[in-house]
Amino acid sequence: MGCSKGAARRAMNTAICDGIHGRMSPVERAGLLRLLEERDADGATHTNGIIPHPASRAGQ
Structure with missing residues (x-):
């Protein structure tokens, strides 16, 4: 029995x-x-102010 991707991601995070x-x-x-x-x-x-947003990177 494996764990779901979501459960694995939560455990890693x-x-x-x-x-x-x-x-x-x-x-x-x-x-x-x-x-x-x-x-x-x-x-x-x-x-x-510290998290880049995709919309702000679109013009780069």
Whole structure:
């Protein structure tokens, strides 16, 4: 019995995130959480500024 692709992907993502989390300091973790909690006037989180969007890469 194998696991589904979705389950395998979740397990891999969990392992990656756990590894990253383990190498971050409490201050770094707090800063990362703030990116998700703080919102601009339009309701967008601050992660929009660090994540490239396909539409913004189309003109490159």
